[in-house]
Amino acid sequence: MLSTFTIDDDLSSQDSGGIEVILELENGTRRWCYFMTPKALAACGDWIDGTQIKIHYASPYMIVVADQLTEEVIENALKHIDRAGEIEKCSLAID
Known part of the structure; x- marks a missing residue:
């Protein structure tokens, strides 16, 4: 079960990339994930060769x-x- 979380990135950068978050579970373990918005997904990623499409x-x-x-x-x-x-x-x- 989730105990606490810490946002590791400035939320003002949410339109250009991921926002990293550190989780602490009730058993003391620490975990990592990141959040993206559709706008951030459109701003980053890899181009598919020969297209204007990101993946x-x-x-x-x-x-x-x-x-x-x-x-x-x-x-x-x-x-x-x-x-x-x-x-x-x-x-x-993590850790």
Whole structure:
């Protein structure tokens, strides 16, 4: 179960890249994930050769939230994922 979280990036950069978040679970383990908005997805990624299309793949710890990221939105998203029993699946163990 999620105990606390820390946002490691300035939320003002949410339209150009990922926002990294460190989670601490009730058992003391620490985990990492990052949040993206659709606008940030459009601003980064790899170009598919010969196209004007960007691709994102192999990103198992990315959580996409529509519109905008605030501390409250991140908290609500993490609580939603935690209630669904998916917090470990959606984050990477660190330390």
